[in-house]
Amino acid sequence: MGKVSMKGVIDMHVHTNPDLRIRAYDDLELCDAAVRVGARAIVIKSHLGSTVNRAYLTNRYNERVNGKNDFTMFGAIVLNSCVGGVNPVAVENALKLGAKVVWLPTSSARNHLQKLGKPTDGCVDVVRDGRIVPELEKVLELVKQYDAVLGTGHISVEEIFTVTKAAREMGVKKVVVTHPEWWIVNMSMEDQKRIVREYDVILERCYAQNKGVGAGHGYISNLPSNLETIKEIGYKNVLISTDGGQVENPHWELAEEEYLQYMLDHGIPEEHVRYMSHDLPCYLLGLEA
Template structure:
């Protein structure tokens, strides 16, 4: 696949909600500053950097001087895995009140992740203890700390991600989020790790969640090398108004996010996705979720 000018124009102002830049215990291809410089090539409005292990807001504060020299802003957040104490409202409060824009419920500490294979996840450069972090108790109901975290997300009008929890658990979290006033919710790679089908995702979208797919899995130079026709099928089933494209890149040996966005974006256009639809899923929807736009974008025509 080659890159042409139109896809660059369509993707100008994109927002990446799933960038795995470093520092990180997992080997990374680039750090947060290099990620921002890469995003600058596409005129990205912002990127959200994610670590499975720590609060990335602190990284960005330490890199503030270098990041100020790049036009694309970088935002951080916290993933509620064992390394931060699990479902820890104290850690969430610190992250959000110091500028964090996102909270991910357990990813590689989730029961769903731990009880399945690791799906080709990178190996850590250091030994990191882990344990299962459950979002529900023995009664099957969400634990109190989940509600405490949700209330903190509401306070900051931040993004709530279901992480790698099971679809039924994501449904419970999104239901609670909607009831308590969360405006920005997302579930990542439904057909990777969590195994959520389109019907389940449609139900989550009805609760107000956005369904995120990762160009790094559909790029021929990327991880899974899935056929972009599958991605288009997902977009058609859920609709561009509830779909987001992100990169999920930064792992050692994988492509730069902008290159993957370009290649996959061009293929989607060639397969019949409209330019306005591509802007909706890559630019407008994620801009709202990251808090760059105050309100949800208008639906795309058609």
């Protein structure tokens, strides 16, 4: 198999500076890298809340510095405690300003804190007594209204099923299970198959993950397990994202290229790789494929 092309690629999950954790690129550096390789779009994510304003300024920078090109940066919002948790007002403002993804709690999720052995006082709950919290109903209505993407964040597998069921019943079209392979989420292959079968969701499979509590520093590749998932479940329900930006991992464009090349080299047809990295994210972002 020949060398993969990055032309038109879309990544819906990349972390950048400014952040409380040092990232490899800031927004402008990531933009420049994306333009260099001919990428179509990136969604920047921050556990600190909304990236919509940053995406707007990055696009203005791109116009002025890089000239005419096909790249667009998109913003999103993460419903951690720093934005008031499951806060419909924050979500509505972000969506009005162009946010494309609403992620449920990540670092503030009860499941995240429990897995790290941290106190759960002040955590952001999305489910209580087996039902989604009332505030989440309002958020889901907004996600539906703006045809945005609902990302499940770092909530538990049981909560993912509860939220997904409610979202589908309310008419939310675009539901993406955030890195189900990551040890914090830890969704089994059987549960990934089941949630796709029952709710036709998208599984966001990412480039790498940290080794977990007590395992020391560093990251391990998700690519072998991502390949297995594509073969087991089918490419139509898999989204290729890097979740990139960590200084421990290759820079974004290198990680993305390695990911795509790995899939091609291991027997995934080029048109399937394109679907997972071009066509599917185009649909999720409301772009023409």
